[in-house]
Amino acid sequence: MASAPAVGKSPQESGLSYVPPEYVHPSIQKRDHIPQAYIPVIDIAALRNGSGEERSRIIQEIKEACHRWGFFQIVNHGVTEELLENALSVCGQFFASPPEVRERYLSTNVFSPTRYSTGLKTASDAVQFWRMFLKHYGHPVSKWAETWPDTPSDYRYFISFTHIHITL
DSSP: OOOOOOTTOOTTTTTOSSOOGGGOOHHHHOGGGOOOOOOOEEEOHHHHHOOHHHHHHHHHHHHHHHHHTSOOEEEOOSOOHHHHHHHHHHHHHHHHSOHHHHGGGBOOOTTOSEEEEEOOOOTTOSSOOOOEEEEEOOSSHHHHGGGSOOOSTTHHHHHHHHHHHHOO
16 A cells, blocks of 8 residues: 555655555546436525424424435525635635645544544555545634634635624
8 A cells, every 4th residue: 555645644745746646536437327316405594584384394494405315406595695605715825835834723523623634544444545635614703713724814704704604
């Protein structure tokens, strides 16, 4: 098995010029055999201004999607396309920032309120899943925003604004 990249580092930062074989999934190599995915779509508009019955129905849909699928997509959440684009842009800028900026948030503590890390599994697994992520608490924004990255300079602004719009 090839040496694993360092926690919090991209393949390039780890000095790898190739994808280690344990990160190449045989099912992904054959693009013509990828099954269609089902993603539950839940309209949450009524959570803001619907009747008690409508709110209960949406909450039940969310519960069912979580139990059955583990994820879902929400629509009519009140966040504009422009705000979503700005939020995604600052996230991309964070991941493109120099390693020393990202490493300020590097943590293996799953309870850290702001945590940058990789999703590397144990080396004994034949197939590995490599992801780099930034996780941070968000509610209430006033309590947690100061722990979020300050690079890029407008990260906290756009992520706070997005969170406030989604909070019901």
